[in-house]
Amino acid sequence: xxSLFVFHVVALVLLLSKTxxxxxxxxxxxxxxxxxxxxxxxxxxxxxxxxxxxxLFTAGFYSVGExxxxxxxxxxxxxxxxxxxxxxxxxxxxPVNGKRSKLSLLKTGNLVLRDAAQPLxxxxxxxxxxxxxxxxxxxxxxxxxxQNQDNQIIWQSFGSPTNTLLPLQQLTKDTxxxxxxxxxxxxxxxxxxxxxxxxxxxxxxxxxxxAGIYWPDSxxxxxxxxxxxxxxxxxxxxxxxxxxxxxxxxxxxxxDSENQSVRRLTVDVDGNFRAYSLDETRRIWKVTxxxxxxxxxxxxxxxxxxxxxxxxxxxxxxxxxxxHTMINRTDWSYGCKPKFNTxxxxxxxxxxxHFPNFDFYGYEAKYVPNITREExxxxxxxxxxxxxxxxxxxxxxxxxxxxxFRLLNGFRTVxxxxxxxxxxxxxxxxxxxxxxFVNGDDLICSEKLPTVPIDRAYxxxxxxxxxxxxxxxxxxxxxxxxxxxxxFFCRTRKPSTTRxxxxxxxxxxxxxxxxxxxxxxxxFSKEIGRGGGGIVYKGEFSNNRVAAIKLLKEYxxxxxxxxxLAEISTLGRLNHMNLIDIWGYCSERKHKLLVYEYMENxxxxxxxxxxxxxxxxxxxxxxxTAKGLAYLHEECLEWVLHCDVKPxxxxxxxxxxxxxxxxxxxxxxxxxxxxxxxxxxxRGTRGYMAPEWLFVNHPITSKVDVYSYGVVxxxxxxxxxxxxxxxxxxxxxxxxxxxxxxxxxxGTNGWIEEVVDVTVDxxxxxxxxxxxxxxxxxxxxxxKDARPTxxxxxxxLLQVEENGDNYxxxx
Ligand SMILES: *[C@@H]1O[C@H](CO)[C@@H](O)[C@H](O)[C@H]1NC(C)=O
Ligand SMILES: *[C@@H]1O[C@H](CO)[C@@H](O)[C@H](O)[C@H]1NC(C)=O
Ligand SMILES: *[C@@H]1O[C@H](CO)[C@@H](O)[C@H](O)[C@H]1NC(C)=O
Ligand SMILES: *[C@@H]1O[C@H](CO)[C@@H](O)[C@H](O)[C@H]1NC(C)=O
Ligand SMILES: *[C@@H]1O[C@H](CO)[C@@H](O)[C@H](O)[C@H]1NC(C)=O
Ligand SMILES: *[C@@H]1O[C@H](CO)[C@@H](O)[C@H](O)[C@H]1NC(C)=O
Ligand SMILES: *[C@@H]1O[C@H](CO)[C@@H](O)[C@H](O)[C@H]1NC(C)=O
Ligand SMILES: *[C@@H]1O[C@H](CO)[C@@H](O)[C@H](O)[C@H]1NC(C)=O
Ligand SMILES: *[C@@H]1O[C@H](CO)[C@@H](O)[C@H](O)[C@H]1NC(C)=O
Ligand SMILES: *[C@@H]1O[C@H](CO)[C@@H](O)[C@H](O)[C@H]1NC(C)=O
Ligand SMILES: *[C@@H]1O[C@H](CO)[C@@H](O)[C@H](O)[C@H]1NC(C)=O
Ligand SMILES: *[C@@H]1O[C@H](CO)[C@@H](O)[C@H](O)[C@H]1NC(C)=O
Numbered sequence: 001x002x003s004l005f006v007f008h009v010v011a012l013v014l015l016l017s018k019t020x021x022x023x024x025x026x027x028x029x030x031x032x033x034x035x036x037x038x039x040x041x042x043x044x045x046x047x048x049x050x051x052x053x054x055x056l057f058t059a060g061f062y063s064v065g066e067x068x069x070x071x072x073x074x075x076x077x078x079x080x081x082x083x084x085x086x087x088x089x090x091x092x093x094x095p096v097n098g099k100r101s102k103l104s105l106l107k108t109g110n111l112v113l114r115d116a117a118q119p120l121x122x123x124x125x126x127x128x129x130x131x132x133x134x135x136x137x138x139x140x141x142x143x144x145x146x147q148n149q150d151n152q153i154i155w156q157s158f159g160s161p162t163n164t165l166l167p168l169q170q171l172t173k174d175t176x177x178x179x180x181x182x183x184x185x186x187x188x189x190x191x192x193x194x195x196x197x198x199x200x201x202x203x204x205x206x207x208x209x210x211a212g213i214y215w216p217d218s219x220x221x222x223x224x225x226x227x228x229x230x231x232x233x234x235x236x237x238x239x240x241x242x243x244x245x246x247x248x249x250x251x252x253x254x255x256d257s258e259n260q261s262v263r264r265l266t267v268d269v270d271g272n273f274r275a276y277s278l279d280e281t282r283r284i285w286k287v288t289x290x291x292x293x294x295x296x297x298x299x300x301x302x303x304x305x306x307x308x309x310x311x312x313x314x315x316x317x318x319x320x321x322x323x324h325t326m327i328n329r330t331d332w333s334y335g336c337k338p339k340f341n342t343x344x345x346x347x348x349x350x351x352x353x354h355f356p357n358f359d360f361y362g363y364e365a366k367y368v369p370n371i372t373r374e375e376x377x378x379x380x381x382x383x384x385x386x387x388x389x390x391x392x393x394x395x396x397x398x399x400x401x402x403x404x405f406r407l408l409n410g411f412r413t414v415x416x417x418x419x420x421x422x423x424x425x426x427x428x429x430x431x432x433x434x435x436x437f438v439n440g441d442d443l444i445c446s447e448k449l450p451t452v453p454i455d456r457a458y459x460x461x462x463x464x465x466x467x468x469x470x471x472x473x474x475x476x477x478x479x480x481x482x483x484x485x486x487x488f489f490c491r492t493r494k495p496s497t498t499r500x501x502x503x504x505x506x507x508x509x510x511x512x513x514x515x516x517x518x519x520x521x522x523x524f525s526k527e528i529g530r531g532g533g534g535i536v537y538k539g540e541f542s543n544n545r546v547a548a549i550k551l552l553k554e555y556x557x558x559x560x561x562x563x564x565l566a567e568i569s570t571l572g573r574l575n576h577m578n579l580i581d582i583w584g585y586c587s588e589r590k591h592k593l594l595v596y597e598y599m600e601n602x603x604x605x606x607x608x609x610x611x612x613x614x615x616x617x618x619x620x621x622x623x624x625t626a627k628g629l630a631y632l633h634e635e636c637l638e639w640v641l642h643c644d645v646k647p648x649x650x651x652x653x654x655x656x657x658x659x660x661x662x663x664x665x666x667x668x669x670x671x672x673x674x675x676x677x678x679x680x681x682x683r684g685t686r687g688y689m690a691p692e693w694l695f696v697n698h699p700i701t702s703k704v705d706v707y708s709y710g711v712v713x714x715x716x717x718x719x720x721x722x723x724x725x726x727x728x729x730x731x732x733x734x735x736x737x738x739x740x741x742x743x744x745x746x747g748t749n750g751w752i753e754e755v756v757d758v759t760v761d762x763x764x765x766x767x768x769x770x771x772x773x774x775x776x777x778x779x780x781x782x783x784k785d786a787r788p789t790x791x792x793x794x795x796x797l798l799q800v801e802e803n804g805d806n807y808x809x810x811x
Pocket of ligand 5 (some may be wrong): 305336
């Protein structure tokens, strides 16, 4: 047996030396970028790929589901979350079996994709007049093309795009881009970017139940949207430097134009058309341009009887109208149906619910200009299938009435003077305020949808015994080889470096060595802050990147590397403009450090009494901080509590935008883990701590952060710091002080001037200030259930920014 093993090893070594290409890792030696006539790529052979000479693009079989593959082109290197970005697919709508499927390059210059179970090819280039052989090239630009012996390109993937346009690839009249169905389902979706009959590039939603053009705004003429209909050609391209040029006069430059980056333009699953650049160090795509900024204007995302609103972290979310329920729990496009019985027409039993700042686009049963609200109600009551109306202010004393027979494309309007009136039966008690409506509790996280396995079973051919035994031999031999290769691999590499590479790939973090950080911080000499979690130092790396480096004291002995990594990899997935970026970490024996981006302007605490922070900046800080915290608490992510919200942990960038920092104290909770045992010990900073910390059996929820946020806002407004000797009695507490002033004023708003910090420069809008204070007071309520959620706070504050008047009644 031993001699047999030696024989195998010798055979293997010989094999290795003879065919080095076959056994080397893809990074160290280049894989072929050309496929010769008569050869095939097989789905089963994991080495059957074409890689562009520069290594950027790979062509091969890509797994799109259980036992389902599509022949695709993708960016070779994975992103930080290990996913690959696909730029083209041959058979996006018909995936092939994971066994015995093949892509063959015929001698006639045709490319044919076959699935063993199907008699006909799944996909083919079908170049009829080609009789001569051609080579298949994977080009550096991402173009997969067939070139014959006369150097003519007879077919190219750039000529049949799916959802992505790469730099130098032309969008033409015959090649629309069509979105994928979802982030996990690559088959053709409902959003299309195309050249319309009048030569204008448009985005259309072409769904199973409704359809509509939404970009450019179909209420305007093409000309009013800056487009030309007089083009003689229909082409558009993006160049390498980020300049987009189209024959319909749509020109744009990406935000990082002039720089050389890896770019793509994609019609995303959410219906927006975006330009992306690759951040090579962090391995994420950054949006550098998008067609639609108000993403609720995209049609079809929320179905009938529902509305779309912008949520701080996920671009947008759908909510049912009040007292309506989702028709299909997994798919918003089905819309919502009423929970109550709708009344018959014309019996005068109907009433209207008022929703300021909402609109439903299209589907008018009747349009009546220059009309009063009461008359408009009568119009809608008089139409049997009128579901409600939009009442819009046009000019001074002039309103229009749009009675609607379907409530589709509902959205919150940022700057319009219209209101929506929903027709409801008078006899039934309905929810009469819009708060729950906006924050619909029916949120479904589309990312978390289960993926349906594609069933592509095929009949197995009975095999001859000899073939079987040969196969068994092959497998055994293969297994031995694998063992040997792994052995050699482990012997020749230091384990620490492989782990480092692995971590970098999975989390997008950089792992720093202690020596490196020690050097960057000049032996930890530049202390810039001290927090519960440890001391923060300023560090500068040799490439001039400045960082804030935090030496964690809590972790130094208690926790192992695995726990630390689990925690920071979760934090690394958080990515929001109002949260501090984490660049990396160090973990060497007892040294545990985190490396953050550095904020030049310090913390809110340092700037609280600075004259540079005028009232409008303070308001923006309140909104930005709320957005950052709302993102942390968001339902769709793992639930992260901050637990130490205070002015010292709100940092300001050069434009004074707030970034919430220091997740040192935050612990991840299970979604329902309100009684988490991790929280037996009180955390946070006196003065900002919610009362429930002091009681043993009170559950700790995200409302502790809401409380601290409320105190921070009050501090920012009044300039007074919260009493640090926090007692159970309400005396001396900041919120009580403000409330007392408010009550003493007895209904007038003179109290506002009394509580507002007089040393701060600049004017403030008294209504806006009143609302901000009231929101802060609600946040710092003793009873945690009386406090709003962080996303409700964002909604309330944004509503004030849009239109202060309409807000009053919902407080
Ligand atoms: C292949 O890539 C080069 C740039 O590397 C480009 O100039 C050329 O046009 C591309 N060829 C095709 C057929 O796409
Ligand atoms: C894009 O940049 C080019 C030069 O870099 C400039 O000429 C052009 O005006 C810019 N286009 C737009 C739409 O900003
Ligand atoms: C362009 O690249 C330079 C150097 O890599 C970088 O400093 C700069 O911020 C980039 N500009 C934009 C707009 O991304
Ligand atoms: C809900 O939508 C999914 C996906 O579109 C579909 O597969 C399912 O059959 C639908 N369920 C119902 C009850 O209509
Ligand atoms: C939307 O609500 C109306 C009643 O207000 C109802 O007649 C209609 O069927 C609902 N739409 C869907 C898709 O259920
Ligand atoms: C709606 O009407 C049906 C039959 O007319 C009745 O059985 C049902 O209870 C009603 N539902 C509500 C919520 O009133
Ligand atoms: C709107 O109607 C009122 C009376 O009904 C009339 O006086 C006014 O001129 C109308 N305005 C416009 C712009 O037509
Ligand atoms: C909204 O109404 C105000 C006056 O009340 C007007 O100045 C403004 O232009 C209107 N905005 C829109 C979008 O109609
Ligand atoms: C409407 O919703 C409110 C609050 O969710 C509830 O109290 C009320 O009973 C509902 N009305 C109907 C008719 O379902
Ligand atoms: C993708 O969507 C298509 C069209 O709705 C559907 O037929 C297919 O089963 C879906 N595939 C997966 C993996 O969910
Ligand atoms: C760095 O600091 C440590 C103590 O913090 C000290 O022991 C060591 O000598 C210092 N090294 C240098 C090069 O200053
Ligand atoms: C923030 O930093 C910038 C540049 O460093 C400076 O111009 C600005 O005044 C600072 N703002 C505050 C509030 O310190």
